[in-house]
Amino acid sequence: MFEDVKNRLRGSIAPIITPFDTEMEVDTGTLKSLIDWHIDSGSHGVSVCGTTGEPSSLSIEERELVMETAIRAARKRVPVMPGTGSANQKETLHLTKRAQEMGADAALVIVPYYNKPNQQALYNHFKTVANSVDIPIIVYNIPGRTGVNLEVKTLARLAEDCPNIIGVKESNKDFEHVNRVLLNCGRDFLLYSGIELLCYPMLAIGGAGHISATACVAPKEVADLYNYWKAGEVDKALDLHYKLMPLNDVLFKETNPGPLKAAMGMIGKIHPAMRPPMEMPSGKLYDEIKETLKTYGYLESINQ
Template sequence: MSVFDEARQKLRGSIAPIVTPFDEQMNVDTKTLEKLIDWHIESGSHAISVTGTTGEPSSLTIEERELVMETAIKAAAGRVPVVPGTGSTNHAETLHLTKRAQEMGADAALVIVPYYNKPNQQALYRHFKTVADSVDIPIIIYNIPGRTATNLEVKTLARLAEDCRNIIGVKESNKDFEHVNRVLLHCGRDFLLYSGIELLCYPMLAIGGAGQISATANVCPKEVADLYNYWTAGEVEKALTLHYKLMPLNDVLFKDTNPAPLKTALGMMGKINPVLRLPMGPPSEALQEEIRQTLYSYGLL
């Protein structure tokens, strides 16, 4: 079995996309990050991701992104896979960070569709193929058109999956459910499809998805992991009930731009100092109160 076949087996379930905590001086708080990772592993998260959208990568320097990746890999200590986000709007930075992830011992790299530049499909193909060819670790592409203003088309993804043996999956933060169905049709049923849309975590499992990379896992890692556990155990009714139980929490955590509500919630729970770096800022006082009441209703406060 190749390393990529092994990755297809172990990179399933809830890959928790952890926030990047800052201290009062707005420095990366590595000690708190280590505690968060321990909590996630103890709570049943199947893998860890850092420096994805929830981890505020565009607010971090390259050196800080490397620090967060290294901290996460050391803290996990092989207990669960670690999949850092290594993508950027800058091609050279993406190459550098993906190579560094491999050097640090990451289990895979999560590489986002470049944001702001709006490349065409051929340029996207060349970008991802160059990145994949530069390393020997598995690559999971991250398609989030709502943030990048560009949608990686299924035909482009299928071409990459065919031409690059280490491109093994995609995180689809894509509300077009027809699109995500066609991913598995054209890329193959063994291609790893993860939901990055909270309300689609359960439906994606039903069509053959490999799991979810859900921001909500930051506040209730056990429940988000259990959604996958119930489904794979054949306990469909439990999975469906949990899907609907999580819906109000999912909703409130996305009433402002992620990760602002999420960090506010974690601050209320005593897990982090809930600060964000500008240009991100805290939610309104009204939304903060709504978050507080929602957390109370879930027994999280």
């Protein structure tokens, strides 16, 4: 079941930022341009309203707007995997059903944050969400943001009991944990890295790809990391892994997506803005981001 979708959902699934205009409203025109840029640059898919998309700063109506804009802009050229989860199950169910109605290829559903459910509660939550729709569900485990880790045994129960739970985005620095995901859920279970420095290592253990925020600045390179690996050009993949490391590091010196949005503003892709209480980086970090982009040649075309 879902074999065709599983094949299409491999590679670099770029987590798109939510652009705001000068009035701090969602800038749908820029969002459409970003989708086109990612597709032209080789991203294998796109995701909106994940962590990088600032969903906690958006209303439910705005999240629906972002999802619909992305799905329409993609025009089936690549799969779209919107983030539909929240700390509120009713909201999660609503957004996941809306994603299905809009034609999303899959839904990325985060472990509920702040309220820290136990493992049985997490199982019940994800099973309820999965049973409410027919589209594939990718579980999103990011314990550094949610305050709770979805344990491998819980995920394995979900994979066995819910046929449309077909994968997981692991923003989990515990590499032993992510190895055990494929051991317990099966090696055809889609495992994505959400940790930039683990994108390459996860491919080596059988991962399906990555959902890396760095793709928002370097979509071609992050896609090529997967392409090289798939083509068996391991040395090229490894070289690219290390080449991207300084960029990965600087983009996460403050909470994502602040440094990322600053970088995207520098390369002329967006009006760089975050909604309060989050703020854009400034001072020393701003300068460091700019200098890092220069070393990669990303500012040459706009004379910065």
